[in-house]
Structure formats: C-alpha cells, structure tokens
Amino acid sequence: MVDRFARRSSPDNFPDISEPTLGEYQERSIINFTHGYASPDHLPADALAAVSDEVFGEHSSRALQYGPAAGLDHLREPLVAYLEEHYEIDTTLDNLMITTGAKQGLDLVCKAMIEPGDRVALTSPTYGTGLRILRSHEVEFLDVPVDEDGMVVSELEAAFEELAAAGEDLPKFVYDVPEFHNPTGVTMSRERRERLVELAAEYDVVIVEDAPYRTLRFEGESVPPVKSFDDDDNVVFLGTYSKLICPGLRVGWLIADEGIVDRLLPLKPDGGTNPMSQAYISELHKNGYVEERAVDYAEVLGDQRDVMVEAIREHLPQVDIWNVPEGGYYIWLELPKHVDTELMYEIGKDIGVLFLPGNLFSPGETHRNFLRLAWAYEDPEQIVKGVKRLSDVIDAYEERTDSPSASD
Amino acid sequence: MVDRFARRSSPDNFPDISEPTLGEYQERSIINFTHGYASPDHLPADALAAVSDEVFGEHSSRALQYGPAAGLDHLREPLVAYLEEHYEIDTTLDNLMITTGAKQGLDLVCKAMIEPGDRVALTSPTYGTGLRILRSHEVEFLDVPVDEDGMVVSELEAAFEELAAAGEDLPKFVYDVPEFHNPTGVTMSRERRERLVELAAEYDVVIVEDAPYRTLRFEGESVPPVKSFDDDDNVVFLGTYSKLICPGLRVGWLIADEGIVDRLLPLKPDGGTNPMSQAYISELHKNGYVEERAVDYAEVLGDQRDVMVEAIREHLPQVDIWNVPEGGYYIWLELPKHVDTELMYEIGKDIGVLFLPGNLFSPGETHRNFLRLAWAYEDPEQIVKGVKRLSDVIDAYEERTDSPSASD
Structure with missing residues (x-):
C-alpha cells in the first residue's frame, strides 16, 4: 500500500514530550514552567470587555x-x-x-x-x-x-x-x-x-x-x-x-x-x-491601552524573573544560569554534562514541575543537559515552590540514574 | 541570481481578478455578488455582545x-x-x-x-x-x-x-x-x-x-x-x-x-x-443560539435566493440558470458560448455590479461563459438592482465585443 501521507508529516519531524492532561494538572497542582503562556493573573480581560460595545457596535x-x-x-x-x-x-x-x-x-x-x-x-x-x-x-x-x-x-x-x-x-x-x-x-x-x-x-x-x-x-x-x-x-x-x-x-x-x-x-x-x-x-x-500594557506587563514579568533567578541561585547550586535576560519570558539553564533533561522531564511530571528539555531547541536535538524555564505563567509564590521542586527533581534524577556525581 | 521563491508561490498559481478598493465600493455604490460574505443586515452582533460577560468573566x-x-x-x-x-x-x-x-x-x-x-x-x-x-x-x-x-x-x-x-x-x-x-x-x-x-x-x-x-x-x-x-x-x-x-x-x-x-x-x-x-x-x-440562528438565517437566505432567481428570470433572458439550489449561498449561470465572463467582469466594475467569472472555478480555467452570483451579501432591494445592472453589463459586453449575437 502506498503511504497516504507526505514525508513532511512524519512524526519523526516533530520531537515532543508527553504533557500531563488538564485533569492531571489540576488534580496534582503541577507547576508549569514549560511554555510562553500569559500570566493568568494578568490577563487583560477588563480592558477587552471595556471595548466590546465598540466591537459589536460601530x-x-x-x-x-x-x-x-x-x-x-x-x-x-x-x-x-x-x-x-x-x-x-x-x-x-x-x-x-x-x-x-x-x-x-x-x-x-x-x-x-x-x-x-x-x-x-x-x-x-x-x-x-x-x-x-x-x-x-x-x-x-x-x-x-x-x-x-x-x-x-x-x-x-x-x-x-x-x-x-x-x-x-x-x-x-x-x-x-x-x-x-x-x-x-x-x-x-x-x-x-x-x-x-x-x-x-x-x-x-x-x-x-x-x-x-x-x-x-x-x-x-x-x-x-x-x-x-x-x-x-x-x-x-x-x-x-x-x-x-x-x-x-x-x-x-x-x-x-x-x-x-x-x-x-x-x-x-x-x-x-x-x-x-x-x-x-x-x-x-x-x-492607549497597548502602550499602557507594555509598561505594566514588563513590570510584572520583571518581578517574576527576579523571583525565579533568586530561587534558582538559592535552590539549584548544580545549575548554571546561562544568562540573566533583561526582558522576555525565559531563562536557559545548564546542568552537569551527564544529565539528560529529557529523562529528567519524566521525573518532573511525577514530582509536579514542568520545564522544556534542551533537545527540543536544537536542530540536531543536542543541548541535552540544558533546560528552559518560563517565568511568565506562574505567580511568584508558585515560582519559588516550582524551583524547589526542581531541586528535588535533580536529586531524584541523580539517584535514579546512579550518575557519577551521585556516587561521588 | 537564484530565485528567492519556491515554485508554489508563483503568481501563475493564483488566477485572480482585480477587485475595486473599499473606497471605490463606497463611492460608486457597487453591488457585490462576488464572495460568500455574510449579509451585513443579519450579522449576529447582538447575540455575541450578549455573551461577552461570560467570555471575559468565567x-x-x-x-x-x-x-x-x-x-x-x-x-x-x-x-x-x-x-x-x-x-x-x-x-x-x-x-x-x-x-x-x-x-x-x-x-x-x-x-x-x-x-x-x-x-x-x-x-x-x-x-x-x-x-x-x-x-x-x-x-x-x-x-x-x-x-x-x-x-x-x-x-x-x-x-x-x-x-x-x-x-x-x-x-x-x-x-x-x-x-x-x-x-x-x-x-x-x-x-x-x-x-x-x-x-x-x-x-x-x-x-x-x-x-x-x-x-x-x-x-x-x-x-x-x-x-x-x-x-x-x-x-x-x-x-x-x-x-x-x-x-x-x-x-x-x-x-x-x-x-x-x-x-x-x-x-x-x-x-x-x-x-x-x-x-x-x-x-x-x-x-441555544446556534440552533436558532440556523433556522432564522436559512429563512433570510431563502428569501434572498427567491428575489435573485425571480430577478434573473425577469431581466436576464440570455442567461440559463444551471440549477435552482435548495440552500447555501450561490447560483451558477450559463451565458451564450461566445461570452467570456472574465472580460465581462471588467465591464461590471464600470457599471457597478460584481460577480465571479467561471474560469476561477475550474482547474483548467475553463467554464469561461459561466459566472457565479452570491445572494447572501446584498439585501433584496440591492439584489434586484444588481441583476438589472447585470443585464446592462451583458448588453455592453455584446456591443463592445461586437459578438455574433449582437450583430445578428
């Protein structure tokens, strides 16, 4: 039988990780540092509601x-x-x-x-x-x-x-x-x-x-x-x-x-x-809301970055911060060379903290000892809790893989 | 120089007609039977406005x-x-x-x-x-x-x-x-x-x-x-x-x-x-609005179809109605064999009525003596006026092209 599908649609083209379902997120209070989602506490619902009359009117x-x-x-x-x-x-x-x-x-x-x-x-x-x-x-x-x-x-x-x-x-x-x-x-x-x-x-x-x-x-x-x-x-x-x-x-x-x-x-x-x-x-x-939002939201994101960077420095001594960004949504962390963050991700799911493993960001799926955290989605309290859980994830990873640094 | 663009983006792939600008539409009260647009008088603005609180709330x-x-x-x-x-x-x-x-x-x-x-x-x-x-x-x-x-x-x-x-x-x-x-x-x-x-x-x-x-x-x-x-x-x-x-x-x-x-x-x-x-x-x-809308809007479209079919029968004796549809948005008209509706379209722009020429609907750009009218967009009064203009377009076309039927 001829393949129904075009080459480009091959699942091999789309390396991915299996994410928890919405139900699991809620049940287990998973802390989510994966994607560049908007901060739920700072969605502009009021600003949008305020112009609905114009949208559906004139x-x-x-x-x-x-x-x-x-x-x-x-x-x-x-x-x-x-x-x-x-x-x-x-x-x-x-x-x-x-x-x-x-x-x-x-x-x-x-x-x-x-x-x-x-x-x-x-x-x-x-x-x-x-x-x-x-x-x-x-x-x-x-x-x-x-x-x-x-x-x-x-x-x-x-x-x-x-x-x-x-x-x-x-x-x-x-x-x-x-x-x-x-x-x-x-x-x-x-x-x-x-x-x-x-x-x-x-x-x-x-x-x-x-x-x-x-x-x-x-x-x-x-x-x-x-x-x-x-x-x-x-x-x-x-x-x-x-x-x-x-x-x-x-x-x-x-x-x-x-x-x-x-x-x-x-x-x-x-x-x-x-x-x-x-x-x-x-x-x-x-x-004028677009201008106003840029100022306000940059401040929110800056605060969330500060909290995350501080928590990383306090709770993740094994981790190198690649760069402290002056804006945006993400921080890139380097772990010891032997760590595979794709395997670590699975432990993160169990413990209740999610990030994106480094291999998803490079054409050759390299950078396996890196991971990306997004500080935009979770609030400051959750950010601290999530970074602490990340520390548990690293410990659990070292134990499970019986890696050099764990047996040192 | 190597072509920057991929084959698929060649303009030859996208036969098109040049449409009037929005300004021209308004200035010249052009009647538009081209696309499957929604009827402006029957847009569900009120139904949408009524649920905005829920969208931006819960x-x-x-x-x-x-x-x-x-x-x-x-x-x-x-x-x-x-x-x-x-x-x-x-x-x-x-x-x-x-x-x-x-x-x-x-x-x-x-x-x-x-x-x-x-x-x-x-x-x-x-x-x-x-x-x-x-x-x-x-x-x-x-x-x-x-x-x-x-x-x-x-x-x-x-x-x-x-x-x-x-x-x-x-x-x-x-x-x-x-x-x-x-x-x-x-x-x-x-x-x-x-x-x-x-x-x-x-x-x-x-x-x-x-x-x-x-x-x-x-x-x-x-x-x-x-x-x-x-x-x-x-x-x-x-x-x-x-x-x-x-x-x-x-x-x-x-x-x-x-x-x-x-x-x-x-x-x-x-x-x-x-x-x-x-x-x-x-x-x-x-x-329950989705159900309600289907009933109400089908009635609107049915009325507009009736008006269009009647007007075509009255004002366009040269034209064959291919089929009187029992639903939907469009009617397909056959003109005498010698007519090229792509040329006719240009005259339509001058006279102030637009339709889509038949060649846009066939892989080989055949069906050049056909055209499609959409009854969904214009109100009944405009539909009658537009069909009358279409009759003028056909007359002008026959004159300009000095075609067999015009010289008969």
Whole structure:
C-alpha cells in the first residue's frame, strides 16, 4: 500500500514530550514552567470587555465579516504609527500584513521560499516551535552558535563564505530571535545587527527577525531592531500581540519588502486573520491601552524573573544560569554534562514541575543537559515552590540514574 | 541570481481578478455578488455582545490564553452533541479538531498528504479558493464532471479503474462540496454518496467532504453527509461556523480517523485556533443560539435566493440558470458560448455590479461563459438592482465585443 501521507508529516519531524492532561494538572497542582503562556493573573480581560460595545457596535460590519488577507486598515493604520514610535521601524501599509500570530508569519515565509532540502541558517539552540514549522517544510539546517551577544554573526559569515566557495546554495533565509532570544534570553548587540544586514545584502539572503518580546524589556537599554538597519529590504520582521496583550486573540504581523508581501498574500487563504480580534486590538490602540500594557506587563514579568533567578541561585547550586535576560519570558539553564533533561522531564511530571528539555531547541536535538524555564505563567509564590521542586527533581534524577556525581 | 521563491508561490498559481478598493465600493455604490460574505443586515452582533460577560468573566483564563491544537474541550464537547443531532454524524473528541475555518482544514490535509505532483480528484467547476489552496501544494488535478445530482461518481470510478489498470498513482484524495455545491449549487444524491464511500474503501482513497452550508437548507429534504456512510473512516469532514454564525470568528472544524488527526495536529502550529472566538461560540451553543440562528438565517437566505432567481428570470433572458439550489449561498449561470465572463467582469466594475467569472472555478480555467452570483451579501432591494445592472453589463459586453449575437 502506498503511504497516504507526505514525508513532511512524519512524526519523526516533530520531537515532543508527553504533557500531563488538564485533569492531571489540576488534580496534582503541577507547576508549569514549560511554555510562553500569559500570566493568568494578568490577563487583560477588563480592558477587552471595556471595548466590546465598540466591537459589536460601530465595528460589527468589519469585525464579523471575512477580512482582507493583508489585515484590516483599521488595525494596520494605528499599528504603523505604533511601530514607528515604539519599534523604531518606519513602514507602510504595503509592507505590513496582519498574521494569525508570528508563527503564521514564519509558516508563510517558508511556504513562499522553501523547496524541500533548502537551507535555513539559525542559532543552535533556537525557538522550538519555529524548528517544528521549519521541519514541516523539510528544510536543512545550518547551525550558528550563539553567545552573550546573540547569534555569532562572524560564524555565519564564515559559513556563507565556505558555501559560496564550494559553489553550494546559500541558505534561503537566516532565522533568529535577536531580542531576548528563545531559549537563551540574550539580546543581539547593535554591532552584530548591523553586520547581519550587511551580510544579507552582500549575499542576497533574507533575514527573518522574530521579535515577539520587543517592548517587554524590564531593564537595560533597548537595541534597535535588525529591520531598522535594513536599507536593502532584506529583512522580514515578525511581530505579535500574543506576548504583549494576550495569546488568545491570535493576532500578529509581518513587515517585508512589497515584492515578498505580494508572494505571501495569496498563500494566506484563511479568510483573513480573525477580524473580531483585529477590531478588539484596534480599539486598544485607540484608547492607549497597548502602550499602557507594555509598561505594566514588563513590570510584572520583571518581578517574576527576579523571583525565579533568586530561587534558582538559592535552590539549584548544580545549575548554571546561562544568562540573566533583561526582558522576555525565559531563562536557559545548564546542568552537569551527564544529565539528560529529557529523562529528567519524566521525573518532573511525577514530582509536579514542568520545564522544556534542551533537545527540543536544537536542530540536531543536542543541548541535552540544558533546560528552559518560563517565568511568565506562574505567580511568584508558585515560582519559588516550582524551583524547589526542581531541586528535588535533580536529586531524584541523580539517584535514579546512579550518575557519577551521585556516587561521588 | 537564484530565485528567492519556491515554485508554489508563483503568481501563475493564483488566477485572480482585480477587485475595486473599499473606497471605490463606497463611492460608486457597487453591488457585490462576488464572495460568500455574510449579509451585513443579519450579522449576529447582538447575540455575541450578549455573551461577552461570560467570555471575559468565567472563561477568560481559557479565552485569552493559547489553546490546544485540537481546540478547547469547552467548544468541542457541545459540537460533538450538535453534530450528532443536526449533522447525523457520530464522532468523538479524538476525531474532532477545531480549525481556523474550513480553509485551514483543507490546507492541513494537503500539508499532511500531498507531495508535489500528487493527484487530487474534484469536480470541474469547483470551489475557487479550494483550488488556490490545492495549487499552493502543487497538486495535479483529476477533473470529474458534475450534474444535477452532484459529482458524477461513475466517471470518478472509471478514472480510478483506468489509472489502476495503467499502474498509475490514484489521487491522494477526492475533494468535493456535496451540499449546495460551490459554485453550481447542486446537492449530491444519497445513492452517489453511498457509492463514493464504497469507492474510497475499495481503492483506499481519502474523501474530503467540505460542508460549509449544511443546516442552511431552505427547502427540500436533507441528504445525510457522505461522512455518515463512512464505516471505514476514509472521509475527512470539514465544517465551519463562518456561514452559519458569521465569518469574522474564523472557527471551523475537521472530523477524521484518529490516525489522520494525529498527522494533522503537529502541522497546525498556530497556538490553537483563536480561543476567544472558541469561547464566544461555546457560549452560543450553551444558550441555544446556534440552533436558532440556523433556522432564522436559512429563512433570510431563502428569501434572498427567491428575489435573485425571480430577478434573473425577469431581466436576464440570455442567461440559463444551471440549477435552482435548495440552500447555501450561490447560483451558477450559463451565458451564450461566445461570452467570456472574465472580460465581462471588467465591464461590471464600470457599471457597478460584481460577480465571479467561471474560469476561477475550474482547474483548467475553463467554464469561461459561466459566472457565479452570491445572494447572501446584498439585501433584496440591492439584489434586484444588481441583476438589472447585470443585464446592462451583458448588453455592453455584446456591443463592445461586437459578438455574433449582437450583430445578428
């Protein structure tokens, strides 16, 4: 029998962990540091409820109808102004499309650009769900290291030179999260950003800049987006309201050269990104809530980071904090070399604390002695309790695996 | 220079017409029979506003968070009950996934099943946006005729036999809109549905049944879905709330064998279909509005169809009504052989009435002397005015092209 399914849908493409059911979460009070979920205590329900009358009143003919693939002007117009003021990005309606989250933006770029076997350059480790999307398009990965200043652009350059010299195809694009990088939390330096856009122009390679956490900086100085240095229109910028407002609205955006946007729009046959959500957000722009939220929520996240970092330092002496991020949602922890965090995860389920193992973040499923914690979801009290449980998990792991350090 | 873009994104894959801008629509009071938009006078703004308190109150922790790829149980549970009562489909949570509209369902099935060059069988003409989605996956088309009883399944069978005899690959799936078929409006007979599932089992071919208009029947007797005859789990059923409630919520669903669902879920990395919309709809299920809406809206659509059919009979003597549909949104009109409705469309823009030309509905861009009108969007008064304008468009077309019938 011929296989019904396409190669790309092979389960091998989607390394995963088995998560507890909702029932188990509740029954056993599991503490969840896995995903970039919104903090339940700080969901903007009141702000949204307050504009419902407008959404279902004056905007209902737009909000409840199909929407254009590029998004509603009603949202794109305030967004263009917002991007200029808060992102240092000058753009126009022709370069801006609304997407169903930044993930859809990445998927569309792949649809438009990738043939199976094409290369994509990215840091290892990198955003896990991004890897899944890229794998579903059958890309080959060109791994680039990441240090405390972000992607090591000189290594990318060396790889480009080598490929060019060998007459091989360059990557179709470079994918990165330069701001509060996922999972390591580092921010790419200004110098590297400038060099990256120069390289893109020199080699005619597209850069996909994924910036979900921008404006969620709680300390340190902001670095302008890679896109802001991009005089040659090689950068595709992905943004989202998911981290800033809340994920449940499923609205993001993409900025690119018009020639790229024109290729993406026909590949987005989704009847338009949720027009009801777009109407809600356009009202939040109008009444100033988007700005207000960025300030307030960055403060919440900063407090939660502080609590987590302090708890790690107190309760997890075996663990190295890779970097203390100045914004965003995540911290990346290095454990002793012999530890396999994928096995550790199973013990975490028993003990009642969840994290994501490092292998989910790298193309070759390396980084097995790393793990990522998200401080965004749990409240400070739970964060402390969860880090303590993590200490128990490490102890239990060492005991069960009878590893060198346990028998020392 | 190597092409930045993948083959599938070639503009040749997306035949289109240039539509007036929103400004032009308003300025010139253009009458729009093009798309399956909701009737602006009958948008359920009040019903949605009435449940906003619940969405942003007791449901906010679900509604504003990321959602599971399969959808919220809160919506899937009432939907399973609704499908049993109103669709004659028995299904379970393991077979049901929420999608961002039926279009995403079709796109996911293609992602999971299609390698470039794989065949898909479908009627010619068929759903235009469906064709665009299929083309973006580089499918080859196997055209099957359609008559007043729907897809001519005996012709499909003959094609299968021929391919099998020649040792060629059968289609990966058969795509159809058996209920109020888009664009012809016909409904597939019960006998053909039964034969279709037999064929699928015999040849191990999947059927994708796209049923956006089910429950929007305003006369005649309902025929059970193809899925209801599917004892071998070969049918993937696509449904949506877009036509029934309104498109702006962007929520649909897909029912399939668990083995298929398991392949589709990892390919849907969208953070879950809009959880806020899912929360709204789950509340509409709870308070009985979904049932109520189906009855009320079918009546509205039935009235609009009556007005359109009567106006066509009165004002368009040159035109053959292919079929008077018993439900749904569309009517398919045949013009004299020499007419090219794609050219006619341009005249329609000048005169102020829009429709979709026939070539957008067939894989080979045939059916050039056909056009589709949607009666769902405009109110009865506008429908009459628009059909009269269409009569002027036909006259102007005959004059401008100096065609045989004009010079007769």
